[in-house]
Amino acid sequence: xxxxxxxxxxxxxxxxxxxxxxxxxxxxxxxxxxxxxxxxxxxxxxxxxxxxxxxxxxxxxxxxxxxxxxxxxxxxxxxxxxxxxxxxxxxxxxxxxxxxxxxxxxxxxxxxxxxxxxxxxxxxxxxxxxxxxxxxxxxxxxxxxxxxxxxxxxxxxxxxxxxxxxxxxxxxxxxxxxxxxxxxxxxxxxxxxxxxxxxxxxxxxxxxxxxxxxxxxxxxxxxxxxxxxxxxxxxxxxxxxxxxxxxxxxxxxxxxxxxxxxxxxxxxxxxxxxxxxxxxxxxxxxxxxxxxxxxxxxxxxxxxxxxxxxxxxxxxxxxxxxxxxxxxxxxxxxxxxxxxxxxxxxxxxxxxxxxxxxxxxxxxxxxxxxxxxxxxxxxxxxxxxxxxxxxxxxxxxxxxx
Amino acid sequence: xxxxxxxxxxxxxxxxxxxxxxxxxxxxxxxxxxxxxxxxxxxxxxxxxxxxxxxxxxxxxxxxxxxxxxxxxxxxxxxxxxxxxxxxxxxxxxxxxxxxxxxxxxxxxxxxxxxxxxxxxxxxxxxxxxxxxxxxxxxxxxxxxxxxxxxxxxxxxxxxxxxxxxxxxxxxxxxxxxxxxxxxxxxxxxxxxxxxxxxxxxxxxxxxxxxxxxxxxxxxxxxxxxxxxxxxxxxxxxxxxxxxxxxxxxxxxxxxxxxxxxxxxxxxxxxxxxxxxxx
Numbered sequence: 001x002x003x004x005x006x007x008x009x010x011x012x013x014x015x016x017x018x019x020x021x022x023x024x025x026x027x028x029x030x031x032x033x034x035x036x037x038x039x040x041x042x043x044x045x046x047x048x049x050x051x052x053x054x055x056x057x058x059x060x061x062x063x064x065x066x067x068x069x070x071x072x073x074x075x076x077x078x079x080x081x082x083x084x085x086x087x088x089x090x091x092x093x094x095x096x097x098x099x100x101x102x103x104x105x106x107x108x109x110x111x112x113x114x115x116x117x118x119x120x121x122x123x124x125x126x127x128x129x130x131x132x133x134x135x136x137x138x139x140x141x142x143x144x145x146x147x148x149x150x151x152x153x154x155x156x157x158x159x160x161x162x163x164x165x166x167x168x169x170x171x172x173x174x175x176x177x178x179x180x181x182x183x184x185x186x187x188x189x190x191x192x193x194x195x196x197x198x199x200x201x202x203x204x205x206x207x208x209x210x211x212x213x214x215x216x217x218x219x220x221x222x223x224x225x226x227x228x229x230x231x232x233x234x235x236x237x238x239x240x241x242x243x244x245x246x247x248x249x250x251x252x253x254x255x256x257x258x259x260x261x262x263x264x265x266x267x268x269x270x271x272x273x274x275x276x277x278x279x280x281x282x283x284x285x286x287x288x289x290x291x292x293x294x295x296x297x298x299x300x301x302x303x304x305x306x307x308x309x310x311x312x313x314x315x316x317x318x319x320x321x322x323x324x325x326x327x328x329x330x331x332x333x334x335x336x337x338x339x340x341x342x343x344x345x346x347x348x349x350x351x352x353x354x355x356x357x358x359x360x361x362x363x364x365x366x367x368x369x370x371x372x373x374x375x376x377x378x379x380x381x382x383x384x385x386x387x388x389x390x391x392x393x394x395x396x397x398x399x400x401x
Numbered sequence: 402x403x404x405x406x407x408x409x410x411x412x413x414x415x416x417x418x419x420x421x422x423x424x425x426x427x428x429x430x431x432x433x434x435x436x437x438x439x440x441x442x443x444x445x446x447x448x449x450x451x452x453x454x455x456x457x458x459x460x461x462x463x464x465x466x467x468x469x470x471x472x473x474x475x476x477x478x479x480x481x482x483x484x485x486x487x488x489x490x491x492x493x494x495x496x497x498x499x500x501x502x503x504x505x506x507x508x509x510x511x512x513x514x515x516x517x518x519x520x521x522x523x524x525x526x527x528x529x530x531x532x533x534x535x536x537x538x539x540x541x542x543x544x545x546x547x548x549x550x551x552x553x554x555x556x557x558x559x560x561x562x563x564x565x566x567x568x569x570x571x572x573x574x575x576x577x578x579x580x581x582x583x584x585x586x587x588x589x590x591x592x593x594x595x596x597x598x599x600x601x602x603x604x605x606x607x608x609x610x611x612x613x614x615x616x617x618x619x620x621x622x623x624x625x626x627x628x629x630x631x632x633x634x635x636x637x638x639x640x641x642x643x644x645x646x647x648x649x650x651x652x653x654x655x656x657x658x659x660x661x662x663x664x665x666x667x668x669x670x671x672x673x674x675x676x677x678x679x680x
Contacts, residue, residue, distance in 0.1 A: 113507050115583050119500035120512065123493035126553030130531065131519055137530035148533060197419055208420050210666060211427045217604070217662045218431070219612040221633045222651030226430045229437065229644060235446040237433075244448075272426070280669065304412075333523045336614045346638070357525045357615075364529040365619060377526045388521045 060100055067093045138381075141374035148368050159375035169376060171351035172359040175263060175338075179355065180331040182267035187327055188320065191275040195282030196312070209283075212276040220273075224340035227269055231256040262342045262353045270337060274330070278323050285319030286312070318398065325391045329384050333357060356380050431655075438462055438648035445644040462649035466636075469646065472653070474625055475632035480657070482544055482628065483610045486551045490606045491599055494557030499587045501558070502565035503573050513562075516555040525615075532619055546620040547628075551610050557602055564598035564672075565591060600665040601672030607661050629654045 070090050077083045095107045106114070142160070145153040163169050194212055198205050215223065231238050233255050242248040256265045293311045302310065335357035342353035349358050356376060363373035432453070437445050439458040466472050500506070501513055531550070532541075540546040568591065576586045592599075617628045627635070633650050640646060 109507075112505070116500045116504040116506035116509070119504070119583070119587070120497045123497040123553050123558055124512065126493065126549065127516070127555060127558075130535075130549050130553060131527070131555065132515060134527040134531035134534055135519060135522060137534070138527040141530055194423060197416060197423075200416055202413075202416055202420065208424055210663070211424045213662065213666070213669075214427055214431060214659070217608050217612075217658045219630055219633075219651075219654055219658065220614060221612075221630045221637070222434070222654050223430065225633075225637055225647050225651055226434045226437075229445070230430065230433060232446070237446075237448060237451075240448050276427070329521065329523070333525055335525070340634075347634075360525060360529065361615070361619075364532075370529055370533070373529050377529065380523060381526045384521060384523055384526075 056100060060097065063093055063097050063100070067097065138374055138377060141371055142378045144371040144374075146370045148370055155371050159372050160378075162372065163375060163379070168351060168354060169359060172354045172356045172376075173379065175352075175354060176332060176334065176356045178263055179266055179270075179334055180328060182263070183270045183331050184324060184327045186267065186271045187275055187278060188323055190271055191278035191323070192282050192316075192320070194275060194279045195286055196308070198279065199283060199286045209279075212279055214276070215273045216277045218273075220336045220340055223273070224269070224337070227265075227341065228257065231265065233257070257342055259352060266334070266337050266341055266353075269341060270331075270334070273337075274327075278327065281323055281326075282316070282319060285316050289315045318395075321391065321394055325387055328387050332380060332383050332387075335361070434648050434651055434655075437644055438652045440645050442642060442644055445648075459645055462645045463653070466646055466650045466653065469640070470632055470636050471624065472629075472632065472650065475627055475629045476653075478544060478626060479611060479629040482547050482551075483607055483657075485548055486610045487603055487606045489548065489552035490554065490557050491602060493553060494602065495561045495592065495595065495599065496587070497558045498561030498565055499583075499591055501562045502568075503570065503586075503591075504583065516558050520555045520559055528615070528619065535620070541620065542622045542626055544621070544626060547610075547613075547616055550616055550620075551606070551613070554606075557606070560602060561595070561598055564595055568594055597668040597672035600668035604662055604665050604669060608658055611658050 067090065070086055070093065074083060074086045074090065077086060095109055099107045143155055143157070145155040145158070198209055198212070202208075230236050233239060233253060238256075239253045242253060243250065254261055256262070289312065293315065294307060297307045297311050334355050338349060338353055338355045338358060339347050343349055349355070356379065360373050360376050360380070363369050363376060367373075436453045439460060439462060440455050441459050444455050501509065535541060535546050535549070540549065572590060573586050576590055581589070612630060613628075614630045614634070617631050621627055621631065633647075633654055636650060637647055
């Protein structure tokens with residue numbers, strides 16, 4: 001049984017718990033077994049006001065008595081929850097005795113905790129103030145009506161009720177889901193294929209890997225500017241190619257950044273930009289597959305396809321699972337791609353290209369309808385939560401199997 | 402035997418062809434960007450004949466961009482933000498991660514749960530209340546707001562913890578017996594061992610901060626506070642047909658990220674593998 005609340009430095013707790021020693025021991029020996037550590041009682045703290053010696057001995061006696069009684073009781077206690085509580089109490093008593101004997105202000109455990117907290121504090125304080133507290137606020141805000149300056153009003157579930165009739169919200173939700181459904185499988189397949197090819201022993205694969213990663217590190221503003229040039233409806237080289245080489249009629253040339261095609265452009269761009277990142281995750285997964293499996297498959301006469309089908313793909317299932325979940329969550333959060341590709345000069349999106357995060361931003365920072373904006377954010381949250389739960393359940397099922 | 406050899410050669414050739422094709426798809430937009438950045442607006446879309454390097458390269462694009470908009474100011478702001486955020490992130494995350502991975506203390510599980518619970522929480526869900534809070538603190542239109550927003554992520558702590566858990570406990574235990582303090586163990590033993598994880602986290606944080614658009618858009622309103630992304634976007638909206646200049650600005654905005662990535666990338670795959678990002 002895992003006992004994460006007790007650590008090995010408090011060995012006596014664990015010893016009592018697992019009851020390794022029989023009850024028929026002499027009382028002094030028991031004390032030696034379960035008693036507190038006395039290794040550094042010699043270090044007396046002289047800054048402490050000296051306690052009256054007689055009172056100290058008296059308190060020590062009473063504490064020791066309680067401790068011995070508890071240790072005896074804990075063996076006979078059947079209720080596991082009570083037992084656990086008693087074990088905790090034993091730890092506390094031991095600590096108090098330790099403290100009394102050594103005369104130090106801080107017990108060994110308190111000191112240890114302080115060191116650990118000092119490591120965590122710099123990050124945790126920032127994390128708490130700028131992440132945890134706003135998250136709690138976000139849940140509350142969704143039930144309020146507030147413009148950021150006037151008095152706050154209670155809205156109840158009114159904000160959520162309004163969502164159902166909101167055409168722009170429904171368009172945003174629909175577009176976000178379409179974008180997801182297009183992007184996730186395409187990126188997954190592309191990155192897996194890329195990883196498999198780049199996992200071969202080929203010359204210069206380091207350079208190829210680096211190239212594949214370029215789009216990921218490139219800034220969206222810069223790289224979307226290039227895409228808008230390449231796919232420029234009248235002057236861009238892509239449409240130029242379609243016109244001159246494939247003889248697509250002038251009026252049939254695709255308008256990449258408006259109407260129904262804008263989502264296709266967003267999906268294509270997204271696959272291109274992020275496949276390098278997921279490729280790295282797949283590469284890490286591929287390197288975890290032992291070469292023996294492939295050797296065994298070769299001995300069985302498996303070809304390239306069968307090796308992929310029966311070795312690579314099943315071995316990568318947890319990586320694939322992770323990639324799909326990450327991809328889906330990242331797709332839900334899409335914002336910049338839509339604004340840069342479809343937004344034009346003003347950066348405003350229409351119902352054909354709007355996405356959830358754009359609507360959250362617009363409602364909050366343009367219309368200052370903070371409660372409603374938070375209600376939209378809750379929809380985003382629930383979508384991400386669902387995917388995360390699926391991941392947890394999937395992983396748990398896998399571990400069971 | 403001979404046909405098997407032939408097959409292998411064809412296979413190899415196919416792999417190279419695929420690779421070169423992919424590399425082209427990945428790299429052509431960047432080459433286009435470089436090429437367009439030294440062209441005049443008329444040359445940019447010229448297809449017949451298409452040339453990568455024009456006869457008279459318009460190098461002036463690279464000098465004009467600094468005067469048309471306060472580009473230097475934007476670069477300065479972004480460099481300041483990115484360096485501070487990355488340093489803070491590396492320091493505080495690895496510090497906290499060491500505690501979670503190698504020390505025993507009360508409320509450890511509870512505290513770590515707080516991190517885990519928020520790791521999948523999109524920032525976009527709580528960006529609005531966060532803004533309201535920061536405004537109350539007087540951080541609106543301050544670069545400090547972006548630092549607070551980016552520097553303390555749950556992701557960094559989680560990633561570094563995963564990595565530290567892969568380092569054997571015996572190493573710390575031995576140092577403890579030798580009487581080393583926890584701070585010393587962290588500085589002398591753990592930090593030197595965590596180069597791959599630190600490099601990976603550096604790439605992630607640097608790229609995310611340098612390229613962030615929505616965060617600065619919400620917080621940084623005045624011209625002299627803007628980052629390079631906001632500045633570039635502003636420029637694109639104002640001078641939408643000055644393609645050469647836009648491309649020159651884009652190239653300049655990419656250089657620092659590419660340098661950081663190229664310097665640290667040799668640790669990258671190792672870092673991703675050992676920090677369990679693969680799940």
